[in-house]
Amino acid sequence: MINKAKPKIWYGGDYNPDQWEKPVWDEDLRMFKLAGIDVATLNVFAWALNQPDEETYSFEWLDEMMDKLHADGVGVCLATSTAAHPAWMAKRYPDVLRVDFDGRKRKFGGRHNSCPNSPTYRKYSVRMAEKLAERYKDHPALLIWHVSNEYSGYCYCDNCAEAFREWLKQRYGSLESVNRAWNTGFWGHTFYDWDEIVPPNGLSEEWRGWNGRTATNFQGISLDYCRFQSDSLLECYKLEQAALKQRTPDVPVTTNLMGAFKELDYQKWAKHMDVVSWDNYPSLDTPYSYTAMMHDLMRGLKDGQPFMLMEQTPSQQNWQPYNSLKRPGVMRLWSYQAVAHGADTVMFFQLRRSIGACEKYHGAVIEHVGHEHTRVFRECAELGAELHKLGDTLLDSRVESRIAIVFDWENWWATELSSGPTIALKYVEEVHKFYDALYQAGFSADVVGVDADLSRYDIVIAPVMYMVKPGFAQNVESFVSAGGKFITTYFSGIVDENDIVTLGGYPGELRKVLGIWSEEIDALLPTQSNRIVVKPNAIGLEGSYVSSMLCDLVHSEGAEVVAEYGEDFYKGMPALTVNRFGAGEAWYLATSPEAAFLRDWLPKLCAESSIRPHLQSVPSGVETTLRVKGGKRYLFVLNHNADAVDIQLTEDGGTDLLTGKTISGTSSLAGIDLWIVELKA
Template identity: 35%
Template sequence: MPNLSDATRHRILYGGDYNPEQWPEETWHEDVRLMRAAGVNSVTLGVFSWGKLEPRPGVHDFGWLDRLMDLMHAGGIGVVLATPTASPPPWLGHLHPDTLPRDEDGRTEWWGGRQHFSHSSATYRRHAAAITEALAARYAGHPALTMWHINNEYCTYDHGDEAATRFRRWLQDRYGTLDALNTAWCTAFWSQGYGDWAEVLPARRTHYLKNPTQALDFRRFTSDMLLECYVAERDIVRRHTPHLPVTTNFMPLWSGQDAWRWAEEEDVVSVDLYPDPRDPFGAQEGALVQDMTRSQARGPWLLMEQAAGPVNWRGVNHPKPRGLNRLWSLQAVARGADAVCYFQWRQSRQGAEKFHSGMVSHAGAEGRTYQEVKQLGADLAKLGPHAADSTVTADVAVLHDWHSWWAGAQDGRLSTRFDYTDVLRAWHRALWGAHLTTDFAHPEHDLTPYKAVVVPQLYALTDAAIDNLLAYARGGGTLVCGFLTGVADEDDRVRPGGMDARLRELFGIRTLHEWWPLETDETAACDGFRGTLWSEEIEPDGTATETVRYKGGELDGLPAVLRKGRAWYLSTLPEPDALRELLARIAADAGARPVLDGLPARVEAVRRGDLLFLLHHGRDPVTVDVPGTHRDLLTDATVTDRVTLGRYGVAVLAEPAS
């Protein structure tokens, strides 16, 4: 099966979405000149070009794309060719209203934006396959073509009638009988029992709370329908170009896709990443997404989109300060990216995203953005032969599962104060702050390679996942679980005792009496720290070897943290410093060590292959102790024992050639 290395060939791909149909053709030659000057070696073409490629049903206009493909090849720039199916032309919705999605209130989502397609529409799928077939047949042998990009940011929900028909079929495949569905959905509650498949609907608007398992299955169904759309187009281009890799771009921590399952269907895993430059934790957000994407890819991955400057969809859209674009791009390389790309090459002058930045901004080639883009291109050219195709290893795994997220995010839960992704970020931030490199893993994955496994929160766990956690812990692994874990099964059915009995035994819990969610700004005093968001009334069974207790209030004297052997349970979320210190101590006891000891504040260290990346997320110069002699690949300077990093500075250290 083709992979990213087939396209990179020991280099880092650099470029981004190129939308030349927005510009006069005379601009194209100037674009190629500027691309070459900036070190761009890859562009993505055609993402939103369906209307230009097929202006009327069955009528194709490929001449402009022919000229572009030839122009890119002549300029030494490879093309990632996109299927344009994320944004159907107006004629498709006008002639075939069944291709348009409907929201949970039954309202149609019309053309005029993008992603206006029903994943369940047979008509949409037929037309999407036809334009994909035409593209693949025409350009399969073109020397500029290096990779396929299917659709764009799959994120469509549909509650319409055709989706309802497919949902029933999906449920029949999952459950077999209505009796099994009624049991799984607990339809005895509120008189919801189904006697005919025709009565079953998508999770449309209800007067009060929806059936939680119905809503959970609708999320699963939506992810599967979108995946069917992707696979159908992927298989078409694979048939024409079996030697070329195929990808589609994930959005970071997007709730609508089970990305573990999707990644198995991709030759290359790619992601779009847009941390807020004003967010003090923007670098950690980037690290989290990069670690997750690398783990889904099980190796090098592709940064499909980022912003060279401001975006256009936040309430206030700030530019990136000087040097931050370079720093965050090299952070992605440090954490396994073999491609650094942007949306988009040239900033649009009109349209909904005219204030979203481009590699060439409205200021043009003399602007700061393009000048920084040129510097980054030179850096990536230096790193490519040394970094591309190499791996990042981690001693610690963070467990994450979309199905558990979906189940725990339902209405009618105990607290709306906390969000699953906020808890996930808090735990990853603690490990990142302790300078521990982490992978992500599904709870049913093989966990034996890791010295420590942490579970920030997995509300719903299958029996297979629980057995996997037990086997890991009983096999000598260090397991750390956060609150509200193991509460429900895959049907969102609360397990007897409020937590799976096997997990209670593992952690030394006799009874979980009550959950005590905390109010906004409320904390729970504990021995040595304060807990946030949550607390639990736990009665231990006397087998725990270490206990941190609550102090004061209703839970005074009861355990906040339990340790039994190498298994830990946290019934609250410690404040950030306390969580970092606790996880760092647990990881150290398990044999997991930071990449480098004694790092200054705001300096990140990551080892990729034989290279040591040092990334400074501050503005004031710092000195980092690095024992031995190394060569900085970015400056070609020899450094001995220490290196100084300036504002947003980066050093990439290799052992000097003997």
């Protein structure tokens, strides 16, 4: 539990006093008290201020602010300031500058602008972490370290090219193994010397294809470059982390992630983080289930351990195409949505609005008007008071689920680097279809990696498992044999971890457990569709459902056919199968269905496994989760609708932690409101 030093749900966010004159500081601290702010993230982008040249370090401003915050009872999430290098560094050491996808050397500017394999960047970033750790290791305000900020971006410079070759040597051992893994016999690309390998970008193997998606001639090298760049940035994090841990071994270390951010394999990163933290920025029209899935994805990175909500906006973003205000009550509701899914902090970007540059219109607790008499400040203060009242009740409680959805970053990369069969296939969207169907029916689901312990679950869903990594098929077979239900879909079991096709028929290593052979894959135009025709009495559904995008032409090899295609030359071929394997079942959905099919079918599978939703029935726009701690159960019921809805609990009810009221039977929940019901034992 990260909250030991301050045993409550931390409340606060990014604060940049270095951008303000000192008279503003005391006024900010006054308003922090009014808002219930008890944690401030400092020093995120202060590298240039802290180090004006190679040899000079100046932390006096930070000393003063750390002391002031501590005196006011505010703890500090202390960042290392290394997310943007100083201008002098770019001028004196050009190796620190990135080369972009088109082969252009960047100038100084922006942020996340450092080459991760630059010796200069690594030297000075680690030195900065060392200086900060030495200076503040005993400071009573220090709660947690925040390394850099929102790592992102790839580089294609000569330093990266050389480091990539070394990375390949470590991964494969020999050029022969590289040639085999990348199938370089295709197009005469065989390599005979390591320095013949160059990064895949717009000057070599890649280009911007349809809809801006990266296209490549060789999926193998592009996939490995994704792995390498993710590892390179991770190495930068680990170097700073090691410097901090050497001097402050008991202070947790994190860096803020960004949900389903494609560039970095967060499942690998999380192994090196004491706690996962992430920045949540949905749009006004983002589906609530998508935001919920992102929270669950972040929670799943460390085996269900509570995470930090490091950033959200109190009101509006500044960088989306349409930066809508959060309507009254929405900030509070979305904050509790994070808590419902496992957050033990509620923090904002930012505490005071900047007056210039690109984030001056990004929302803040303290607006440009500079006082507390605003709608946003009032809502923040009310939430701060509620979180103070909750105390440590929910801290370190866990979200329990008997359903898992498998999500894998490398599979995501490989799926969307594929040269077919359709540009319409978007991995995250396909995963969300299944999550949303469960969400709408009131079921919780963990979002886990391919190396998760599947035995903890009754149902495991692996949508679009295009890449089957070593050991995964065997884990699935063991899970199903022991009585579990496994579901996978179209475009699964096609390739191995190097994006080389598994010969012998799709779905490759999953063919045995699924009991099918997929002979061909038809890609439908956006204007086309097919139908899933359910066989009478097969799965408790009737009639047909629309399907689209992809249609696998499947033959049963022992699996029962429970639905067939209704159109085209493959009318009558299997569209949904189930294979009894040991004590369990393995399902294959051969085509992408309309939402109604998953919403009708998945709850029936849950019922067969005696998995019940949290409510008797779930009204549209209502979300539920359950957190458990020390034998006590806390049911979150969130109403995202503007109007009140009637909620019928499945159990005897309990006490709402926020109001103290007893909730039982059927009760009305106001619009844009929630309950946290401590259920009766």
